[in-house]
Amino acid sequence: MKLLFAIINNDDSHAVQSALTKNGIQATKLASSGGFLMAGNTTFMVCSEDDKVDEVIGIIKEHSHKRQQFVPNSASSYTDAGTFTSFPVEVTVGGATVFVTNIERFEKL
Numbered sequence: 237m238k239l240l241f242a243i244i245n246n247d248d249s250h251a252v253q254s255a256l257t258k259n260g261i262q263a264t265k266l267a268s269s270g271g272f273l274m275a276g277n278t279t280f281m282v283c284s285e286d287d288k289v290d291e292v293i294g295i296i297k298e299h300s301h302k303r304q305q306f307v308p309n310s311a312s313s314y315t316d317a318g319t320f321t322s323f324p325v326e327v328t329v330g331g332a333t334v335f336v337t338n339i340e341r342f343e344k345l
Contacts, residue, residue: 237283237284237285237286237338237339237342238283238284238285238286238289238336238337238338238339239281239282239283239284239336239337239338239339240280240281240282240283240284240289240292240293240334240335240336241279241280241281241334241335241337242279242280242282242296242332242333242334242335243268243270243277243278243279243332243333243334244277244278244279244280244296244300244332245277245278245300245329245330245331245332246276246277246278247303247330248299248300248301248330248332249265249278251299251300252278252280252295252296252299252300252332253265253278253280254299255295255298255299256280256282256292256295256296259291259295261282261284261288261292261295262282262283263280263281263282264280264281264282265278265279265280266278266279266280266281267279280296283339283342289336293334293336296332296334297332300330300331300332301330301331302328302329302330302331303328303329303330304326304327304328304329305326305327305328305329306324306325306326306327307324307325307327308324308325
C-alpha cells in the first residue's frame with residue numbers, strides 16, 4: 237500500500253475532491269499554506285493499493301491546473317520623481333505536488 241500526499245491549490249481543491257469521490261477514492265482533506273506565496277492550499281492524504289497509484293495521480297493531474305498570477309515584488313526601484321516603487325511579478329501557481337510513500341501498516345478503526 238502507498239500513502240499519497242497531494243498538495244493542491246485551493247482554487248482546484250473542490251474539483252479534485254469531487255473527482256476522487258466520484259471514482260470511489262477516499263481522501264482526508266487538510267488545510268495547509270505554502271511557504272513561498274503564503275497562499276492557502278489543500279493537502280489530500282490518500283491511501284491506495286500499489287496498482288492504483290497512477291490512477292489517483294492521473295485524477296489529481298486532470299483537475300489541478302497551473303495558472304499565472306501577479307504577486308508583490310520585494311525589490312523596488314527608484315523613480316525620476318524621487319520615490320520608490322515596486323512592480324508585481326508574474327509567477328506560475330497551481331498544479332499539484334504529490335508525494336508517494338510506502339505504508340508499513342494501515343488500520344481503519
